[in-house]
Amino acid sequence: MCGISGVVSFHPIGDRLYEGVRHLEYRGYDSCGVAYVQNHHIEVRKDVGTVDEVQSKANIRQLLAAVGIAHTRWATHGKVTKANAHPHLSCKADFAVVHNGIIANYKALRATLSKAGHTFCSETDTEIIAHLIEHTYAECGDVEVAFVEALTALEGSYALAMISVHDAERIFCARHESPLIIGVGSETNYVGSDFNAFIDYTKNTVILDDGEYGIVSKDSYSVKNLHSGEVVDKSITVVPWDSELSRKGGYPHYMLKEIHEQPLAVRNALNIGDDEIGALADMILEARRVHLLGVGTTYYVALLGQYLMAAVADMDLPAVSSDEFRHLDKSDGESLVIAISQSGETYDTLMSLRHAKERGAKTAAIVNVLGSSMARLVDRVILQGSGPEVCVVSTKAALTQMILLARIAIEVGTRRGSLSADLQREYTAALTALPGDIDNLLNEKSGLIRAAAYRHAHVPNWLFLGRGIYYPIALEAALKMKEVTYIHAEGMPGGFLKHGTLSLVDDKLYTLVFVPPGNGELHGMTMSSVEEVKARGGFVFGIAFEGVDDIFDERLVLPVTSDFTAPFLPLVAAQLLAYFTATALKRNVDKPRSLAKSVTVA
Numbered sequence: 368m369c370g371i372s373g374v375v376s377f378h379p380i381g382d383r384l385y386e387g388v389r390h391l392e393y394r395g396y397d398s399c400g401v402a403y404v405q406n407h408h409i410e411v412r413k414d415v416g417t418v419d420e421v422q423s424k425a426n427i428r429q430l431l432a433a434v435g436i437a438h439t440r441w442a443t444h445g446k447v448t449k450a451n452a453h454p455h456l457s458c459k460a461d462f463a464v465v466h467n468g469i470i471a472n473y474k475a476l477r478a479t480l481s482k483a484g485h486t487f488c489s490e491t492d493t494e495i496i497a498h499l500i501e502h503t504y505a506e507c508g509d510v511e512v513a514f515v516e517a518l519t520a521l522e523g524s525y526a527l528a529m530i531s532v533h534d535a536e537r538i539f540c541a542r543h544e545s546p547l548i549i550g551v552g553s554e555t556n557y558v559g560s561d562f563n564a565f566i567d568y569t570k571n572t573v574i575l576d577d578g579e580y581g582i583v584s585k586d587s588y589s590v591k592n593l594h595s596g597e598v599v600d601k602s603i604t605v606v607p608w609d610s611e612l613s614r615k616g617g618y619p620h621y622m623l624k625e626i627h628e629q630p631l632a633v634r635n636a637l638n639i640g641d642d643e644i645g646a647l648a649d650m651i652l653e654a655r656r657v658h659l660l661g662v663g664t665t666y667y668v669a670l671l672g673q674y675l676m677a678a679v680a681d682m683d684l685p686a687v688s689s690d691e692f693r694h695l696d697k698s699d700g701e702s703l704v705i706a707i708s709q710s711g712e713t714y715d716t717l718m719s720l721r722h723a724k725e726r727g728a729k730t731a732a733i734v735n736v737l738g739s740s741m742a743r744l745v746d747r748v749i750l751q752g753s754g755p756e757v758c759v760v761s762t763k764a765a766l767t768q769m770i771l772l773a774r775i776a777i778e779v780g781t782r783r784g785s786l787s788a789d790l791q792r793e794y795t796a797a798l799t800a801l802p803g804d805i806d807n808l809l810n811e812k813s814g815l816i817r818a819a820a821y822r823h824a825h826v827p828n829w830l831f832l833g834r835g836i837y838y839p840i841a842l843e844a845a846l847k848m849k850e851v852t853y854i855h856a857e858g859m860p861g862g863f864l865k866h867g868t869l870s871l872v873d874d875k876l877y878t879l880v881f882v883p884p885g886n887g888e889l890h891g892m893t894m895s896s897v898e899e900v901k902a903r904g905g906f907v908f909g910i911a912f913e914g915v916d917d918i919f920d921e922r923l924v925l926p927v928t929s930d931f932t933a934p935f936l937p938l939v940a941a942q943l944l945a946y947f948t949a950t951a952l953k954r955n956v957d958k959p960r961s962l963a964k965s966v967t968v969a
């Protein structure tokens with residue numbers, strides 16, 4: 368949700384500032400800008416458009432300055448206009464600010480500052496920060512004091528970076544409920560809203576906590592407590608990701624690259640120590656009540672976890688969408704709340720964790736980003752090790768989270784005695800074989816799926832049906848289709864269809880059905896949903912396994928591996944279907960319209 372990059376160096380910063388903000392574009396890309404100090408003035412170059420579009424007009428790369436900040440925006444307050452693009456300047460252009468988050472009291476502050484003679488050029492909440500610092504500076508004459516005083520007046524959330532003509536060789540930065548990190552390099556230091564801002568240049572980072580601010584110069588940095596002013600002794604965290612991993616590596620889109628990285632991501636999840644899985648299993652078994660939280664894709668992951676825990680561990684761990692959790696939360700000292708999040712920064716999930724914590728609950732999280740807010744907030748974290756996920760649309764992170772939940776369910780089931788030793792071995796072996804199964808699917812079925820996607824790219828409405836554990840798979844597959852193609856796809860339990868939605872079915876509505884392998888009850892019930900749609904003239908595309916009767920209008924047949932891991936294979940097929948449909952429609956695959964990777968606002 369917006370990206371911040373800052374560079375201060377012995378050398379010209381243009382290239383690094385541009386690369387930093389370009390690698391953050393997945394966080395928002397409707398407008399972009401830079402501010403830098405040159406000849407005792409702050410210059411701003413900004414415009415609407417992607418980083419490359421703005422670069423072609425503003426030539427950021429050629430900047431000769433030694434200190435600068437940059438921003439790529441995902442609009443929250445104010446339309447997508449050049450005036451609303453960051454950085455924002457104070458009246459005298461002595462201070463420039465870039466900001467992620469939302470300043471809740473900006474209207475009141477703006478009114479006060481207007482009365483004091485400040486004039487505003489944008490509709491944003493951010494602009495008031497630059498004016499507020501200038502206003503305070505006029506009284507105290509000290510940039511650091513003015514910065515700190517301005518921050519203490521802000522309510523809401525922020526990650527921000529500031530430069531000033533009055534302290535022209537340093538970047539001031541701070542965070543409150545929105546991530547901000549410092550990159551420690553050689554002869555150059557950095558500020559970023561995440562590692563991608565500088566991972567090409569350094570892996571050494573200092574992660575700011577809420578209530579801290581940083582002052583970064585070309586050869587040093589310091590972090591202080593906002594309220595006491597005391598220096599905080601921060602350790603350096605070394606980012607375990609390679610910059611190569613964050614790049615496209617020959618694939619046309621990150622989404623396809625990340626779909627193809629799933630065998631590796633699953634292997635990494637299987638290599639996470641048994642002790643870590645066991646420790647979370649202990650917490651689950653000790654709690655009287657456990658909730659699984661996520662939002663968007665991660666809610667569907669949590670829901671799949673609920674099905675796994677019921678089937679494998681004979682336990683009910685309700686999944687709740689974290690944007691609604693606060694309205695339902697009755698947790699107490701005997702509760703455990705487990706959050707699932709790729710970024711570890713999602714506002715709804717983070718706030719839910721805080722809410723539960725305030726009520727005395729224990730908390731845990733499965734997250735992908737080291738040092739993220741959730742990773743540091745909870746009592747126990749499992750770092751899923753999926754590597755950077757750059758495409759806005761989550762694929763490998765989500766699948767990996769599902770695999771970790773499967774491992775946790777096996778562990779809990781084994782400890783409770785609800786899972787026999789034989790089944791425990793069978794399920795573990797199936798998980799071990801899964802990366803190979805996914806590899807085979809990617810190698811053998813991609814062509815068929817691509818052809819199907821191009822054939823059906825004109826279909827405007829889809830129903831995605833699944834029963835049992837295939838229901839969260841259907842929901843997640845429908846979300847993939849919607850977000851990356853802009854085609855309407857509605858995920859639904861097969862049994863729910865006849866309670867209303869069936870009236871939509873005619874020869875124009877297409878239905879994708881996730882059919883479980885075998886001839887068991889779930890399979891039979893799913894096939895009756897297929898019959899219901901066919902009887903109304905609906906077109907049915909089945910993603911099924913070998914040995915299933917061919918009653919579909921079209922089908923994709925997958926090899927049967929194990930009933931336990933079978934649901935993950937149609938999910939991968941559905942990811943590819945969404946991807947190829949999006950390419951057939953020439954969509955902006957890695958950055959679908961209106962979406963941002965990490966949603967850090969309410």
Ligand code: F6R
Pocket residue numbers: 662663664665707708709710711712713716759760761762846850964965966
């Ligand atoms: C969909 C998608 C989103 C995220 C959701 C939570 O493909 O990526 O629905 O799953 O915004 O994000 P994280 O996992 O970062 O908490």
